[in-house]
Amino acid sequence: MAVTMDGVKVQMQRSYMRYRTGQVVTVTAGLARTLELAGYAKRVQDGPLLEFATVPEPAGLERAESLMGKRRRKRA
Numbered sequence: 001m002a003v004t005m006d007g008v009k010v011q012m013q014r015s016y017m018r019y020r021t022g023q024v025v026t027v028t029a030g031l032a033r034t035l036e037l038a039g040y041a042k043r044v045q046d047g048p049l050l051e052f053a054t055v056p057e058p059a060g061l062e063r064a065e066s067l068m069g070k071r072r073r074k075r076a
Helices: 029-038
Strands: 007-012 024-028 039-044
Touching: 007 029, 024 029, 029 039
Parallel strands: none
Antiparallel strands: 007 024, 007 039
């Protein structure tokens, strides 16, 4: 049976054993909680997984209008 442990990223606020101040390390959830309670580390919040960017539209750009939403008049 395989056991997987998810890591938690923490940034060290003070030196603790082999970890130095300012170092970002991945530890188990239990150790992360212990280090937080003792004041040795703070959890690092992951940023968004997706980033979006916008580009300004070029000058003189022509757009086509769709007729899908407009009703056409029936010819008699």
